[in-house]
Amino acid sequence: MTRYVLGRLGGVVVILLAVCLFTYLIFFKLSPDPAVMICGKTCTPDRINSIRDVLGLNQPLLTQFWEFLRGIFAGREYGSVHCPAPCLGYSFQTNESVWSMITARLPVSVTVAVGAAVLWLLAGVVGGLVSAIKQGTWWDRSAMALALGGVSVPNYVLALVLQYVLVVKLQVLPFPSAPAFGDDPVLWFESYLMPWAVLAVGYACLYARLTRSNVIDTLSENYFRTARAKGLSGALIMRRHALRPALTPITTIFGMDFAGLLGGALITETVFGLNGIGKMAADSIAKNDQPVIMAVTLLAAFFVVIGNVVVDLLYTALDPRVRVTSS
Amino acid sequence: MSDQLLVVEDLTVTLPTGRGPVEVVKNVSFTVGRDDTLGIVGESGSGKSMTALAVLGLLPRGARTSGSVRLDGTELLGRSERDLRSVRGNAISMVFQDPLSSLNPYYTVGLQIAEMYRTHRGGSRRAARQVAIEALERVRIPDPGRRVDHYPHQFSGGQRQRVMIAMALCCSPSLLIADEPTTALDVTVQAQILELLADLQSTTGTGMLFITHDLAVISSIARRVLVMRSGDPVEYGSAEQVFSNPRHEYTRMLLDAVPRIDDEVAS
Amino acid sequence: MTLLELRGVTKEFVTRGDGAMARKSTFRAVDDVSFEVELGETLAIVGESGSGKSTTARIAARLLAPTSGTVVFDGQDVTRAVGKDLARFRNDVQVVFQDPFSSLNPRYTVERIITAPLTYQGIAPAGGRRAFAQELMERVGLNPDHCRRYPAQFSGGQAQRIGIARALAVNPKLVICDEAVSALDVSIQAQVLELLMRLQRESGFSYIFIAHDLAVVRQISQRVAVMNRGRIVELGTRDQVFGDPRDEYTKTLLAAVPRINPEWDAKRRQREAVR
Numbered sequence: 001m002t003r004y005v006l007g008r009l010g011g012v013v014v015i016l017l018a019v020c021l022f023t024y025l026i027f028f029k030l031s032p033d034p035a036v037m038i039c040g041k042t043c044t045p046d047r048i049n050s051i052r053d054v055l056g057l058n059q060p061l062l063t064q065f066w067e068f069l070r071g072i073f074a075g076r077e078y079g080s081v082h083c084p085a086p087c088l089g090y091s092f093q094t095n096e097s098v099w100s101m102i103t104a105r106l107p108v109s110v111t112v113a114v115g116a117a118v119l120w121l122l123a124g125v126v127g128g129l130v131s132a133i134k135q136g137t138w139w140d141r142s143a144m145a146l147a148l149g150g151v152s153v154p155n156y157v158l159a160l161v162l163q164y165v166l167v168v169k170l171q172v173l174p175f176p177s178a179p180a181f182g183d184d185p186v187l188w189f190e191s192y193l194m195p196w197a198v199l200a201v202g203y204a205c206l207y208a209r210l211t212r213s214n215v216i217d218t219l220s221e222n223y224f225r226t227a228r229a230k231g232l233s234g235a236l237i238m239r240r241h242a243l244r245p246a247l248t249p250i251t252t253i254f255g256m257d258f259a260g261l262l263g264g265a266l267i268t269e270t271v272f273g274l275n276g277i278g279k280m281a282a283d284s285i286a287k288n289d290q291p292v293i294m295a296v297t298l299l300a301a302f303f304v305v306i307g308n309v310v311v312d313l314l315y316t317a318l319d320p321r322v323r324v325t326s327s
Numbered sequence: 328m329s330d331q332l333l334v335v336e337d338l339t340v341t342l343p344t345g346r347g348p349v350e351v352v353k354n355v356s357f358t359v360g361r362d363d364t365l366g367i368v369g370e371s372g373s374g375k376s377m378t379a380l381a382v383l384g385l386l387p388r389g390a391r392t393s394g395s396v397r398l399d400g401t402e403l404l405g406r407s408e409r410d411l412r413s414v415r416g417n418a419i420s421m422v423f424q425d426p427l428s429s430l431n432p433y434y435t436v437g438l439q440i441a442e443m444y445r446t447h448r449g450g451s452r453r454a455a456r457q458v459a460i461e462a463l464e465r466v467r468i469p470d471p472g473r474r475v476d477h478y479p480h481q482f483s484g485g486q487r488q489r490v491m492i493a494m495a496l497c498c499s500p501s502l503l504i505a506d507e508p509t510t511a512l513d514v515t516v517q518a519q520i521l522e523l524l525a526d527l528q529s530t531t532g533t534g535m536l537f538i539t540h541d542l543a544v545i546s547s548i549a550r551r552v553l554v555m556r557s558g559d560p561v562e563y564g565s566a567e568q569v570f571s572n573p574r575h576e577y578t579r580m581l582l583d584a585v586p587r588i589d590d591e592v593a594s
Numbered sequence: 595m596t597l598l599e600l601r602g603v604t605k606e607f608v609t610r611g612d613g614a615m616a617r618k619s620t621f622r623a624v625d626d627v628s629f630e631v632e633l634g635e636t637l638a639i640v641g642e643s644g645s646g647k648s649t650t651a652r653i654a655a656r657l658l659a660p661t662s663g664t665v666v667f668d669g670q671d672v673t674r675a676v677g678k679d680l681a682r683f684r685n686d687v688q689v690v691f692q693d694p695f696s697s698l699n700p701r702y703t704v705e706r707i708i709t710a711p712l713t714y715q716g717i718a719p720a721g722g723r724r725a726f727a728q729e730l731m732e733r734v735g736l737n738p739d740h741c742r743r744y745p746a747q748f749s750g751g752q753a754q755r756i757g758i759a760r761a762l763a764v765n766p767k768l769v770i771c772d773e774a775v776s777a778l779d780v781s782i783q784a785q786v787l788e789l790l791m792r793l794q795r796e797s798g799f800s801y802i803f804i805a806h807d808l809a810v811v812r813q814i815s816q817r818v819a820v821m822n823r824g825r826i827v828e829l830g831t832r833d834q835v836f837g838d839p840r841d842e843y844t845k846t847l848l849a850a851v852p853r854i855n856p857e858w859d860a861k862r863r864q865r866e867a868v869r
Binding site: 221222223225226227228229230231232233234236240241244245248319320321 | 383385408411412413414415416417420421423425428429430431432433434442443446447478480491494
């Protein structure tokens with residue numbers, strides 16, 4: 001088993017390197033000359049050249065890439081500017097190392113992701129389970145129609161509408177800021193409530209439909225019939241013989257969804273003005289702040305790849321048939 | 328009548344289908360005594376499995392029943408799910424055809440036996456686990472102390488069926504319903520399972536309702552026989568009478584169709 | 595005249611082991627199996643699950659290539675045949691499978707199913723495909739008016755007759771029946787066995803009949819091979835294997851087959867003889 005885990009982790013490193021190189025290639029080839037961007041409006045060719053030297057832009061691609069990789073472990077110098085390890089780049093527009101920008105904003109994104117996840121799991125799984133049990137009834141039909149609607153609404157529309165209705169019109173909630181939990185718990189909760197809701201809606205609807213169809217399948221399984229024939233109580237049958245088998249694929253999908261969300265919920269954060277990775281990504285794309293864009297891309301890829309590995313390992317824990325048998 | 332364990336009278340089961348309601352069991356009547364084995368035999372579509380499911384109220388959604396099913400005098404047909412739960416696994420247990428799909432693959436065998444025992448008899452988890460180990464021992468699973476923590480897929484087909492039987496008998500039911508319990512098994516394993524069932528029945532005095540399509544199996548295990556075709560009861564009597572002097576054309580046809588292994592055959 | 599000969603056939607499967615661990619292990623499904631099939635005879639291969647009989651059947655039909663050993667058909671070595679040689683082999687050796695509903699294309703009409711092998715072999719029947727299909731349907735006991743129907747519209751026994759008709763379309767010399775009657779009700783089973791035997795009498799081809807049901811095998815075969823864990827443990831004429839088995843496993847197998855009480859059966863037979 002450890003051999004397998006090590007093998008997978010090795011694979012992760014290889015994939016991340018490949019993603020790194022690929023991302024680097026894209027920015028190298030496609031984006032406008034960073035020296036020009038940094039130089040600004042009052043520019044002379046001499047200045048551009050000196051900036052290019054500082055940034056090492058005159059070197060061949062692979063050398064630049066190697067410097068970048070080295071910087072991740074050992075820190076890097078950009079002329080007079082020192083970027084400590086791990087150096088994922090330096091933003092000349094904000095005058096910060098990208099890493100410190102990320103660490104400042106990651107907690108917000110994580111809070112958004114975790115809160116939304118809790119909401120959508122509860123709503124989605126419970127809703128799906130009830131629908132499956134009451135399959136065919138008006139409850140089931142209307143719940144699924146609602147779910148279809150929820151999935152179809154673009155989340156920026158929902159975000160704007162919610163913000164307009166709850167904050168501006170009804171004035172029930174304040175405009176979201178993102179205080180730390182310790183400073184002002186009430187404001188913290190009120191701030192995150194809408195982003196959580198907006199993000200959760202889409203996923204909850206998906207998960208409700210998914211749970212419903214999985215549970216309907218388990219309800220028709222032979223072992224479910226056996227459980228009924230054993231005279232077990234309703235709650236026990238539902239928990240062990242209907243829900244548990246249905247949850248395995250949902251858990252793995254959740255792992256991937258959550259990992260993707262950690263990379264930053266771009267639109268939601270931007271609409272609500274929360275200073276997370278997503279908003280940082282949106283801002284830097286607008287300003288064409290390359291080092292930040294690239295680092296955010298890498299970060300998102302990192303989460304997805306790790307999420308993938310975790311999910312695979314999780315599967316062996318969840319499904320006894322997939323585990324190594326001892327006999 | 329009062330010494331009969333299970334009395335079924337004029338049982339009719341109607342299932343909803345795309346083409347409208349269809350009667351899959353039509354006015355079937357039979358009894359099973361204590362320490363007795365009734366075999367229900369029929370081809371596919373005969374309604375024999377539906378009859379068994381009707382006894383325990385396990386019919387698919389939308390099914391309608393009429394008639395009477397009495398266990399020890401108590402009417403079972405039409406009872407609430409809650410009432411039936413105290414009967415299932417307790418007074419009447421059922422063993423199904425395919426043991427691999429009939430056991431939950433996500434839980435150990437021990438847990439699946441223990442949960443049934445704890446539902447009907449209560450007690451701690453440890454005590455129930457001990458019951459599970461003893462149950463496995465009774466059906467001759469080797470090394471039961473270790474295997475109680477194994478998952479269904481870690482057993483062979485025959486062993487899985489033993490597990491199902493162990494589970495069914497752990498609360499000492501008065502009636503065991505076996506729906507094609509050996510059909511999916513190899514013939515040598517089938518012989519072992521049939522022998523096990525006969526053994527257990529004689530030691531526990533459990534009544535058995537044995538459902539199969541295999542006339543030869545019925546011949547060796549059932550004391551009385553009910554033959555069904557397309558939901559209708561065709562023949563009902565002692566095994567000796569049904570096999571040596573069948574009254575109905577269909578029964579005769581079935582018996583003629585069974586390939587023989589011992590007598591003369593044209594080459 | 596020996597039609598098919600398997601000599602020293604072994605088939606190993608490499609498995610990766612359970613779960614995530616990439617531990618390779620070799621599983622020997624068929625172990626040093628040899629037998630011959632004469633033209634016009636029926637050889638039955640019996641065994642329980644895991645005996646290797648189905649894998650052997652697939653090797654005989656060259657749906658699989660053996661790991662070692664040879665398969666010789668009509669004098670030609672077809673062990674590793676490909677392309678034209680294999681196509682010729684397929685014309686001579688056909689298979690009837692256990693479950694007609696999964697081995698017949700549910701989207702094809704009966705007519706198309708039955709004449710499909712002709713297409714693959716590049717044969718155009720004189721008189722047209724429709725007439726050809728209908729004639730074959732009559733031969734296997736199906737109503738020729740149903741040639742435009744789909745498999746799902748037939749019962750299990752009838753669908754199996756379609757599979758048999760398909761196998762006969764190219765006039766094979768050998769038909770391999772892989773548990774062809776195992777999924778059928780006992781009354782239908784008897785009819786289909788009767789059909790198989792009649793077809794053989796009429797056309798003179800050979801059968802390899804794979805089954806786990808010894809009683810069925812006894813009805814249809816002249817020679818019987820008993821397999822256990824990949825090896826043939828007994829091979830002989832039907833009467834010898836059933837009447838005087840030499841191998842312990844064969845004896846166990848025969849003893850395990852459930853029998854209708856012979857006393858009762860005899861009484862019934864007597865009564866019916868009187869009628």
